[in-house]
Amino acid sequence: MIELQDVAYSYGGGALLSGISMTLASGSFHFLTGPSGAGKTTFLKLCYGDLLASSGQVSVFGQDARGMDRDDIARLRRRIGVVHQDCQFLDHLSVAENVALPLGVSGKDARTEMQNLTDLLGWVGMSKQMDALPPSLSGGERQRAALARAVIMDPEIIIADEPTGNVDWEMSLRLLTLLVELNRMGKTVLVATHDLNLIRAAKAEVAARVLRIANGDIQLAGADL
Amino acid sequence: MSRLRDFWLILRGDPEADRVVPPTGFTVRLTFFSSSAMAFLAVFALALSFATGRLADRWGSELARSSTIRISAPAGQVEQQVQATLRVLETTPGVSETRVLGEDEQRALLEPWFGPDLPLDSLPIPRMVEVIEAGDGYDSEGLRLRLRAEVPGAVLDDHTRWRRPLIRAADRLRLLGWVSIGLIGAAMAAMITLAAQSALSANAQVIRVLRLVGARDVYIARAFVRRFTLRAFLGALTGTILGVLAVVLLPSASAEGGFLTGLGFQGSHWLWPLAVPLLAAVVAFWATRLAAFHALRELM
Ligand SMILES: Nc1ncnc2c1ncn2[C@@H]1O[C@H](COP(=O)(O)OP(=O)(O)OP(=O)(O)O)[C@@H](O)[C@H]1O
């Protein structure tokens, strides 16, 4: 699904990531962990085409990211659901409108997808807040709304950046359950987190693999985690 | 083809897609204001062009390269002096044709002043000879002198000749009117471009979110283009209506009032101001579209 070959990335200074090669197979569940500032968000952005590798090759769905124009990237985004580290909502639109946004921008009629939308909001437990504006949501509600938006297009890949960033443990587990459910539905899941407890909890549920990012390199972590 | 479709979408409006960009407040008001001001000016420039055009046409047709010689003489000498005049004209360079006006023609000329029942034969009415110029025309001073010497009763009336430079000025004024309309359009495009650019950069975060969820550049651009085109159209419509009202309410005088009071529209020219809002919409469409695609390329 996502394949990196000898990928390096730098924001202009020294290389933040270098010599990274790996494959995320279809239907797999991966955690990406590492210290703050190690480059987790950067790595995810390389995977969904928000950043272009400084060198090496990133291919998604068998397509080389270097050969994509902006329209290709837009189409790619519709097949990858992204939960951004700080959620990224349009603050002037309601939760329901934000969740339905990917439908609108891809030319689907949000009205015919109404059932899908209400089901999804129910699934993440946000039915009551569907008319609220994003700035009034709590951290956990924001994360759940962002997850609902990430899956509304029924994408093959879900990428979540710190989905449990500032929520309590109970909410973390609830979000994890949603991600695990998605993986059981056959979706490829990649989650960046520094919360090792979350990873341990997940391992009881799915065959998750853990990638550790440090000093510009990414290694598959052992079972000792 | 897709441009046409875009244009149609804009006129039809798409409230749902429009909502993705938050209200852009002052930039949109700026667009409304500047396009109404520009449309107001454009209406005047149009009126000016048409008025000077009419003036030039009228003067031009009066000119028609002809002048007249009036011959007033005691009853017995008229015919002789007419013949003398024709002989002088025959030998004047720059004259292509001469014609003695018949009685009917003279009656028609005098009718507006004296009514239809004028007893021409019993009145000492001067005879008229029409002179049609050739090429660069004749030397009117020379002709005048020769007539004075040979035909005492003849007066050369070439009053229409002095209008020639005025007609050139009117033509130039008409041209300047059209140039003004072009400049007004360009200034409007510049203002809308600036307004759109500022709206786009104020909404960089919105654009980022839209891209994150898979919006193509055309989708994002359209949301801005629609907004600005619609505002420019409505603004220009307002400005046009006010401009037309101002033209209509100009104090009127007779058609002979000349240039100042002739400023206005006549007949089918009234349709032209209708084009102003449409033109404004087209200008806004392209200005915003170009600004949006440029900004979206930069915002990579
Ligand atoms: N746009 C940018 N321009 C320059 N430097 C950047 C940019 N984005 C990130 N960086 C730097 O790159 C490094 C890695 O950032 P990144 O966001 O990938 O880390 P992270 O592992 O996700 O950290 P965290 O756990 O805090 O989210 C940081 O040092 C950061 O300051």
Ligand SMILES: [Mg+2]
């Ligand atoms: Mg990060």
